Amino acid sequence: MTEKERRRCELQAEVLKALAHPIRLAIIQFLENGEKCVCDIVEYVGTSQSNISKHLSLMKGAGILSDRKEGLSVYYELKMPCALKFFGCVRDIMENQLSERSAALQ
Amino acid sequence: MTEKERRRCELQAEVLKALAHPIRLAIIQFLENGEKCVCDIVEYVGTSQSNISKHLSLMKGAGILSDRKEGLSVYYELKMPCALKFFGCVRDIMENQLSERSAALQ
């Protein structure tokens, strides 16, 4: 494996790490229909504002979200809609997992 | 957000966590062209056999890989080719990141 490939995998892992948390996935799905402000996201997800702020900052840093300010509010928007398609694939994997486990138990 | 949605995000996060590591991504790309045995994977990635074994086990547990034994060797195969397409998308995000950072520095 070349050093270039290794480096590319490291960068890709950064992005995937930034996706790999339930709260961040919930935020992304919420943003599927367009940009939202932090307060709406807090309400939708149902956890503390400070926790949400951390997660938003992390995803912005990873290039997954972008933001814009409007008065006191900050609106976040999804920059990688392809993630939503991928989640469909992930869901299939999960369902296969459950099917296989069910079959194994029978 | 409903409890069902929350649960689904948790499960999706499990799969993404299982992907989100440079060595695991390298393994997945190596498996793009078909199943490989552990010793080939060890050689390709260039880290310890025990480390590789841990990563393989984790991905198998998450439903990403499947395996079959042949004598002393164990062959692993990718169960979610859609991940490869998604990596293309992740790469675009990474490149956008680099472009934006370059623009910001100029």
Added chain:
DNA sequence: TGGATATATGAGTAATTGCTAATATAGATC
């Protein structure tokens, strides 16, 4: 059956991640 080989696992340790509570910062309004 013993030795060799391939692979998986346990234990210990360090690094990373994620949460909460408190608080700082920024913008708006009076």
Added chain:
DNA sequence: GATCTATATTAGCAATTACTCATATATCCA
């Protein structure tokens, strides 16, 4: 300028992740 509101950040702590080393387990062969 003070107050309020929205959001971001710091610090502390707990949980999780990842690695190495040593070793266990399984398979093959003489």
